Amino acid sequence: MERLLAIWIKDRQVKGDVTTQDIICHKAKRIYDDLKKNVPGSSSNQANEEEFKASRGWFFRFKKRCGIHSVTMHGEAGSADKKEAEKFSINFQKCMKDEGYCPQQVFNADETGLFWKRMPSRTFITKEEKKLPGHKAMKDRLTLMFSSNASGDLKIKPLLVYHSENPRIFKKNNVIKSKLPVHWKSNQKAWVTQVIFNEWILETFAPAVKKFLLEKELPLKALLILDNAPAHPKDLEEILQENYPFIKVQYLPPNTTSIIQPMDQQVIANFKKLYTRALFNKVFEECEFGGDNMTVRKFWKEKFDVLMAIRLIQKAWEEVSQRTLISAWKMLVPSWTQEEAVVDDTEVVKDIITVAQRLELEVEEEDVEELIEEHEEELTTEELQALLVQQQDNAQREVSSDDEEQQSNNKPIPTADIKNILVKWKTVQEFTNAHYPDSAEANRINDLYSDTLVRYFRQMLEKREKQTTLDRFFMKPSAKKQKMDEDVQDSVDST
Structure with a gap:
């Protein structure tokens, strides 16, 4: 239970969700009860059975065992803090005016999880996936970090964190990771850590910003807006000081992401719809013109890999329009956006449904919306178990692969x-x-x-x-x- 709970806490932190002692204890009890249901011979009604209470004492022992620090000790995580968001917005607009920043010099970055093989729940891929040996389409997740400026004319190469450093498809195709359209990093949980975030900032974000400002003949000054996720170090300006002292950093107040975090204002949701459209188009292309009697299930099981997913991610990120990126700032700096700048995903959703119908899949508008929401939903006990198993399996495979490689080089x-x-x-x-x-x-x-x-x-x-x-x-x-x-x-x- 505690191992699954630790994964769940980290997942909330990655999303920037407030996590309190009460919330953790409540989730711990739910996970425990879910696991207990699957233990043969156990019953919550059995007499003289010791129950897990998720007590205050247990919480502090668990916190110490797992090294969890970023937890609000008291109170509850309420709804988004509108008052703090409004206050920050007013102060931010004043800062832009006083410091002389233009939209091209102001950036935002935010991460999101992507179940890159997940399809709308009513397609037969999902219904039959349990029948496919070794098929874990629903569970394979990666994390993406997106960033752009407020004028929407510079998109930074996304950071992608996966649970495997060298997937087999990379070795098979001799992939040079530095040439991928994403900044490729890995850890067992496929989450952004401070180390990974800092590398992306120094190796990808900062050089791209500097190059852009010089090419546009703009003053060498920039501002990066981040939320308070644990992966975003509070000493980032010090880290940038040596080579990129012109980049300043501001952090959003806690619990305001859903209101004023630009990337969270439909940009990420728009990307996921574009990714889904690109995925459906790829499935159709392979089934229609791929030969070898290609079917949807065969494509899913034999051809769709993380390298192909990266190409679809690249395509979807390129298709996120400048208008969408500009409109994302409407809550933070209204004067930078046009009143009519509203993101309309209707055509994208229609395209997804059209292609799905050509593939003889049952997909409707609400299925697409549900799919986008599922990427951000709280992980269930079953999904936490699947992630844990996947992390362990991948770690073992990588260790085995590395061990074999060392032995083949006669250097065990x-x-x-x-x-x-x-x-x-x-x-x-x-x-x-x-x-x-x-x-x-x-x-x-x-x-x-x-x-x-x-x-x-x-x-x-x-x-x-x-x-x-x-x-x-x-x-x-x-x-x-x-x-x-x-x-x-x-x-x-x-x-």
Whole structure:
């Protein structure tokens, strides 16, 4: 339950949603109850059964175990704070005037999750996906970070975070990741972290902004608007200071994203509809002209991969109109937008329905709207379980692949070295937690390190130990005894 809860909390943080103690405890109880229903012989009505209370004491122990820091301790996460949004908007407009910023110099960035294989719920792909061996179309998710300026004439290359660093399709096609139309990064949960965000800012965002301003012969000054998601570091201006001191940063007040975050004002929703249209067109193209008796299910299972999804993401982002990007600022700086600048997705939705009908799929307007909303909905217990399994499977596959590659290069890492470095890491972690003055910062950095580098070597070790256990199982008795004697002697020598 706690592992699924940790994934859910991180997902809320990525979206910029306020998370309180009460909300976490409520979700924990729901996950626990959902899991319990699937345990044979369990029943919430059984006498003398110890119930999970999601108490205050449990919450603090869970918080410490998981290294969770960005949680509002008291109160509830209410609806969007309109008063704070209005106050920020007024102050922001004054700042634009006083500091002399023009729309071309002001940028916004925001991330969103994308279930890149998800189709409207009533299509037969979804209905039959459980019948397809190994098919997890509903669950494969990635995170995108979009950014553009308020004039809509500069779209930054999107950041894309996936759960696999080197998908098989990349190896098969010898993909050079630096040449992709997205800034490709990865971690097991496919979420934006501060490290990944900083890399995107320094390697993609800032250089693109500088180049644009110089080409337009505009003053070398820019402002980036961000929300308070944990992945957006509060010291970003310091990070930019060395090479891009002209970029300043402002953060939106908590709980105002839905009102004044520009990318959240239909830009991301518009992108997802354009992506869905591009996806349906691709399916139709493959089924109509792809040959090999291509069907929708066959395309879904055999041809649709993350590399193809990247091309569709590129196409959809390019199709987001300048008018849409400008209108996104209507709540923050009304004077920068035209009164008639309203995003109308009607034609895009009609196109999706038309292509779906040509594919003999049942899709209506409300199905498309529901699909867009599903990308942002709270993850269910079932979806959290699927994400956890997927993260573990992908991590194991990558470790296996890397291990095999090292062995093929005759450079395997000695198991003793892996064990030694893991022991040393535990010592470093305990020392920093005990003596670093900012315990929250120490925990955050230690968690990040543990979740990436250390996990890689730990999983490599676990894989080898499982293999050793299997080898011993198949050994002849005499060989087993000899091996045990050797292990004992190795232990004595080590001591």
